[in-house]
Amino acid sequence: MDVVPPLPRTGRLWKTKADFFRPFRSAAASETGQNITLLYDPSLHLQETDEEPDLRDLNGALSALVDIFPDVEPEAVREMLLSVSESSRVEIVTEQLLKKHLKWHRGRIWAAFRKEGAETDHGKQQRQARDHEPGLTNDDMFRHDSYKSAVKQVLYKEFSHLNHSTIKAVMAEQNYSYTLSRPILQQLASRTWRSSFANMLSRRSTVQAAEQHPYIAMESSSSTDVAPAVRRTGSAQLDHELYQLFVDPISRKQGQDRLAVDHAYATEINQTEAEDNNALFDCECCYDAVPFERMAVCDDACHQLCFDCIRRSTHEAMYGQGWAQTIDTSKSTLRCFASSAEVCAGALPAEIVRRALYDPAKTEDVWEALQNRAAGDALLKSGLPLQRCPFCEYAEVDEVPPLRVRRLLLIWSHIATRSSTTLQIMILSLTAALVLITVPVFLLASLIWIAILLIPPLGAKLDASWSRVYKSRSGHRFKCQNPSCARTSCIRCTARWRDPHVCFENEKTSLRTAIESSATAAVKRTCPRCLLSFVKSSGCNKLVCNCGYTMCYICRQEITAKEGYGHFCQHFRPSGGRCVECERCDLYGDEDEEGAIRKAAAAAELAWREKEGGKGGEDGVAAQRMVDALVGRSQRLRWWDIVLDTLIDAVAA
Secondary structure (H helix, E strand, C coil), X not given: CCCCCCCCCCCCCCCCHHHHHHHHHHHHHHHHCCCCCCECCHHHHCCCCCCCHHHHHHHHHHHHHHHHCCCCCHHHHHHHHHCCCCCCHHHHHHHHHHHCHHHHHCCCCXXXXXXXXXXXXXXXHHHHHHHHCCCCCCCCCCCCHHHHHHHHHXXXXXXXXXXXXXXXXXXXHCCCCHHHHHHHHHHHHCCCCCHHHHHHHXXXXXXXXXXXXXXXXXXXXXXXXXXXXXXXXXXXXXHHHHHHHHHHHHHHHHHHHHHHHHHHHHHHHHHHHHHHCCCEEECCCCCCEEEHHHEEECCCCCCEEEHHHHHHHHHHHHHCCCHHHHEECCCCEEECCCCCCCCCCCECCHHHHHHHHCCCCCCCCHHHHHHHHHHHHHHHHHCCXXXXXXXXXXXXXXXXXXCCECCHHHHHHHHHHHCCHHHHHHHHHHHXXXXXXXXXXXXXXXXXXXHHHHCHHHHHHHHHHHHHHHHHHHCCEEECCCCCCCCEEECCCCCECCCCCCCCCCHHHHHHHHHHHHHHHHHCEECCCCCCEECCCCCCCEEECXXXXXXXXXXXXXXXXXXXXXXXXXXXXXXXXXXXXXCCECCCCCHHHHHHHHHXXXXXXXXXXXXXXXXXXXCCHHHHHHHHHHHCXXXXXXXXXXXXXXHHHHHEC
């Protein structure tokens, strides 16, 4: 009798009815073509939205509260909105912020430079949008459930070797933003035994990173180019975010490379046809034979100059010592530099020079830089009082309008409501004297007016007083009208304007605030279950939230009740230091926390020094302005200047 060996235990083949029918459904889907991978097309799917009415209400309330309290982090406002009911949520949060403003303000100041360390193209676009129109970005808004679920699935596949609880904790810290969560997860992945492999991946190019991404499909569009595409994740917002991170840089780079190759090929064909037809012209600078399409002619003696000589001359003028001799600032173009003529008063047409400077392989616009520098030289030679934008080359004339006298009733109303008591008493006394001696006072005023007109120092005093009064009325906020800049700055301290704005804040307070904010952001942790943010001050690295969620402070992984303290290293280390027998987290180790704080503090201090260093000047103007702001303008002006300013402010319209 044959003995049949028992079958090995492999577990249940089908746990549910769905597991039994899954192979048949997959085969049916493959026959009908339903398993075709859908790709994201920004021209078709960009208008799709995942936002619900309740989510729109939350984002509207968040935008309103951030506008009211611009110095409070949006993260703090989001936490408070989630903790109140739907009815009167804006009023309740506003009341709480007014009562506990210092508590929410300390360590949570909205510092834009904290997120500019490792900035991607997508993050740079959002920062520029915030610079032009201050407010919230997509990373600060409430997220839809479909977006959260899609981000979670994408990160699960991309970082399959990380624990799911770690990924959820990082997502909760970064408001479920894929762009902000991905760099942190890459750093956490580098701490494992795959650190060497992860470091190699961090130095990959954009094309290699896109090829390894699970939701990026690489399709061959031609024999050489490989066009990437985004597989649909179920959320149009995440699809567009992946497109901006991976596909758009590659597409733009391929377009630039293709344009450069086409331009070089067209130039080569044009050169060959011109040589075959004997249609070459000699350059009067380098005496090289070039086609007519690559030749410029001056507007005076018709000297012929090739595009290569124009580019070399422009480069020498911009970055060398030939600016005054090469550039005609009155026409914002190049002078004729033909070597066959001793002196030529002509200039090259601006449109031809622009064509000569065009290079599709370079991203910088040399022609625009040339025009900006020529315009700057023309403004300096004009001698006009200018107010410049500290972020670009834009400048406008800082002119003061002519003095206009108000009507008598408006003058009296201004004196009665806005002037000091001493000045009111003086005006009343003067009015009583005018009633008694009208003619002598009128004659005195006439003599003063004539003296102002005839004596230049008195007129200069009056103009200076009116200039001070006008600038005091108009304020120190300066709006740049350059469409590519459109930033708002302060006239006194030349810093970017942010409400509430204070000129020349105390350096030690500013530095301490920047370091504290960066250090808080470096050690902050967020519970992925209740979204409560906290910072560990002492104790072990096993953190228990108020909601009962337990996580590791170092790796952010969830610690189950079964695992307990077994998540941490159990080996004895008499000399301390890193454990060489396992890669588990330390129970009381804080070297990673101290290193993160030091790195964040160093970055904050460097950013603060770069920011504050740009305000100063060697001529002492910025230093004098700072003294004026700290000491006060009234202590530097004489008493008669103050009286004159008060009178001009009352009389001028």
